[in-house]
Amino acid sequence: MYGFRIVDKIQKLGEDIKDDQLKYHSKRVLVSKEFTFDAAHHLHNYEGKCKNLHGHTYRVIFGISGFIDDRGLMIDFGDIKEIWKNEIEVFLDHRYLNETLPPMNTTAENMVVWIYEKMAEALKQEDRVTQYNSARIEFVRLFETPTSYAEARREWMEIE
Numbered sequence: 300m301y302g303f304r305i306v307d308k309i310q311k312l313g314e315d316i317k318d319d320q321l322k323y324h325s326k327r328v329l330v331s332k333e334f335t336f337d338a339a340h341h342l343h344n345y346e347g348k349c350k351n352l353h354g355h356t357y358r359v360i361f362g363i364s365g366f367i368d369d370r371g372l373m374i375d376f377g378d379i380k381e382i383w384k385n386e387i388e389v390f391l392d393h394r395y396l397n398e399t400l401p402p403m404n405t406t407a408e409n410m411v412v413w414i415y416e417k418m419a420e421a422l423k424q425e426d427r428v429t430q431y432n433s434a435r436i437e438f439v440r441l442f443e444t445p446t447s448y449a450e451a452r453r454e455w456m457e458i459e
Contacts, residue, residue: 318369321370321371322367322368322369322370323367324367325366325367326366327365327366328364328365328366328373329363329437330363330373330374330376330379331360331361331362332360332361332363332379332380332383333360333361334358334359334361334380335356335357336356336359336388336391336392337355337357337392338354338355338357338391338393338395338396339352339394339395340352340353340354340355340395340396340397340405341353341397342404342405342406343404344404345404355443355444357391357441357442357443358440358441358442358445358448359383359414359439359440359441359442360438360439360440360442361379361383361418361436361438361439362436362437362438362439363418363422363434363435363437364434364435364437365431365432366432366433367432368432373431373432373434374431374434378431382418382421386421387414387421396410401413407443407447407448407449408449410441410449411439411440411441411449411450411451412451414451415436415438415439415451415456416456418436418439419436419456422434422435422436435453437452437453438450438451438452
């Protein structure tokens, strides 16, 4: 049985661990961050319930890969959140998607590519390329319901 234990001493940089020990490896790694947003939409040229105006609580999952810096970080989760909040979510959360997205049928399949492109653009900005060690988007999953999602992957996006 594991018991609660208070550590004897907090590890101190420069004493217990050296700067050059913070970076454990030089491998590419993937980090993932998830967000939700609520939005309304309807589908064109579609026979079924979704032709009528309705809403979803969408869930978006980003997979971003890159190489770690000298601290052992590839990208801060807070920075992903900042990009999401300022450059993507503003077009989605509590919006009528048919109005705020580029002209398209607002299917999960169309939307996931748009979200992928927005994050890819954000990561390719000159200051971010250097800061995040060439981080790149590997995939985006957009859940329209808890059990239904569309996905865009880097290998598909770059060859088409």
